[in-house]
Amino acid sequence: MLPETLHVPAAVLFLVGGVLSCFLGQRTFRIVLGLYGFVVGVLAAGSIIGPADTTRDILILVASGALGALALVLAYFIGVALVGAAMAALLVHALAAQFGMEPPPWLIIGCTIAGALAALSLQRYVIVFGTAFGGAWLLVMGALGLWHREAVTGLGAGATGWQAYPLRPAPGEHWVLILWVALAIAGLVAQLRLSAPRMARAR
Numbered sequence: 636m637l638p639e640t641l642h643v644p645a646a647v648l649f650l651v652g653g654v655l656s657c658f659l660g661q662r663t664f665r666i667v668l669g670l671y672g673f674v675v676g677v678l679a680a681g682s683i684i685g686p687a688d689t690t691r692d693i694l695i696l697v698a699s700g701a702l703g704a705l706a707l708v709l710a711y712f713i714g715v716a717l718v719g720a721a722m723a724a725l726l727v728h729a730l731a732a733q734f735g736m737e738p739p740p741w742l743i744i745g746c747t748i749a750g751a752l753a754a755l756s757l758q759r760y761v762i763v764f765g766t767a768f769g770g771a772w773l774l775v776m777g778a779l780g781l782w783h784r785e786a787v788t789g790l791g792a793g794a795t796g797w798q799a800y801p802l803r804p805a806p807g808e809h810w811v812l813i814l815w816v817a818l819a820i821a822g823l824v825a826q827l828r829l830s831a832p833r834m835a836r837a838r
Contacts, residue, residue, distance in 0.1 A: 646780025649674075653774025657822035660766020661759070661830055667766050668714040669704040674773070676703025712755065718765035719754020720747040725768075763830070767822035768815075775815050 652670040660667050680699035684692055707714040723746040731738040754761040 643781065646777045648777070649773045649780065650777030653770045653772070653777055656766045656770025657774055657818060658770070658825045659829070660770055660822070661762050661826050664762055664766065665708055665711070667770070668707040668711070670773075671718075671769065672703035672705070672707035672714075673700035674703075675707075676700040679703070715754050715758050715761060716751040718769075719750040719752075719761045721750075722754075722761070722765055722768070723747050723750025759830075763823060763826045767826060768819040771815050771818035771822055774818055775811060779811075 652667075652674075655663055656667045656670065676699040677696050680696050684695060707717070724743055727738045727743055727746045754765075
């Protein structure tokens with residue numbers, strides 16, 4: 636978790652990165668991969684060390700984020716596969732959440748493998764969908780952080796960290812999901828329109 640003093644810088648990073656990913660994700664995919672890798676690295680390190688209360692903890696978070704960003708940028712195809720796997724896992728959890736249950740591990744593993752393989756065979760569409768939905772969530776998180784509404788994401792009123800899971804907002808705050816999906820659809824339309832002229836020229 637990030638200390639409270641870093642919430643505004645983190646919110647700005649999420650906001651800017653979310654706009655870039657959601658509406659220009661296909662054209663700036665390597666940059667977006669770096670951003671996603673940084674966020675994943677920070678979240679992974681934060682889940683291990685807990686609240687970052689010291690300078691040492693903050694340096695560990697930054698270093699973990701930098702390693703995550705470097706790993707995804709250097710491993711482009713792995714990054715595409717991970718985007719597909721993440722989308723598949725998200726879909727499974729979304730469907731399971733509608734029935735008030737947790738999906739079994741074997742189903743999650745099977746779907747993530749299938750999602751990764753599908754992503755490699757349908758790279759362009761996976762990149763567009765993955766960056767649109769992922770960027771929309773970063774955008775929502777950044778806006779909520781600047782708006783001082785961390786509680787809306789399920790973190791609690793006195794939260795000092797970030798919520799990375801979009802499917803379970805706080806009770807009574809389901810408008811967050813509607814906003815997320817609306818922004819993602821807008822990002823999809825924008826990216827597909829931007830890519831249409833290039834596809835026409837390629838023909």
